[in-house]
Amino acid sequence: MLNDFLVFLIKYYGAAMVANAMPVFIREGTPIDRGLIWVDGKRLLGNGKTWEGLCMGILGGYLAALSISIFFKDTLLFPKLWIASIAGLLGDIIESFLKRRLGIRRGDPLPLLDQLDFAIASTIAYHLMGEFSIFDKISFIILTFTIIIILHITTNTIAYLMKLKDKPW
Ligand code: CTP
Ligand code: MG
Numbered sequence: 001m002l003n004d005f006l007v008f009l010i011k012y013y014g015a016a017m018v019a020n021a022m023p024v025f026i027r028e029g030t031p032i033d034r035g036l037i038w039v040d041g042k043r044l045l046g047n048g049k050t051w052e053g054l055c056m057g058i059l060g061g062y063l064a065a066l067s068i069s070i071f072f073k074d075t076l077l078f079p080k081l082w083i084a085s086i087a088g089l090l091g092d093i094i095e096s097f098l099k100r101r102l103g104i105r106r107g108d109p110l111p112l113l114d115q116l117d118f119a120i121a122s123t124i125a126y127h128l129m130g131e132f133s134i135f136d137k138i139s140f141i142i143l144t145f146t147i148i149i150i151l152h153i154t155t156n157t158i159a160y161l162m163k164l165k166d167k168p169w
Contacts, residue, residue, distance in 0.1 A: 008140045009147065011077070012084070012131075014068050016122040017148070019061030019085035020092060021155065023053030024164055032093065038100065045096045046106035054089055061085030080131055084122040091121025109169045115152040116145055 029050030036044045065081035095117035099110050123141055127134045134141065153169075160168040 022060035087125035088118030
């Protein structure tokens with residue numbers, strides 16, 4: 001059972017986690033929204049979503065998806081893992097859109113969604129691609145999300161101490 005779960009976690013969320021961690025190394029870049037203000041007078045996405053970050057994420061997701069599919073000796077897995085990692089990056093962008101609409105400034109916290117944005121989007125991508133059903137795998141998914149929250153808090157604290165992030169969340 002534990003073995004099954006660890007395989008599930010690494011196989012399906014490894015590439016998405018790598019892709020999502022990559023953009024953090026971009027301190028300043030070209031904002032995806034190019035400074036655009038939405039009808040509510042707030043930024044569309046904000047300065048925390050950059051083209052450089054997105055490209056780094058897509059590249060990181062590619063390399064991780066490739067490595068993981070080679071490790072599991074399943075080449076058909078590669079495109080699915082890469083697509084799911086890109087879906088995760090888009091999920092993070094959608095989360096920033098929602099945060100701005102809620103009046104939360106760039107870098108200010110929105111607990112749970114900040115940590116799970118990419119994982120939720122990747123999970124939906126797998127469900128839509130028919131890789132696994134959210135309903136069949138619900139217990140593994142909940143466990144995965146719990147581990148991601150813990151990992152997120154740990155890595156963000158490290159990134160903050162390394163001065164890669166301005167705030168520890
Ligand atoms: N990042 C980026 N481009 C992206 C995603 C992330 O450059 N497409 C970088 C930014 O430097 C960002 C950091 O990764 O600050 C961490 O991402 P995240 O925590 O999602 O951004 P926040 O700064 O918290 O901004 P937001 O409030 O919009 O979530
Ligand atoms: Mg985010």
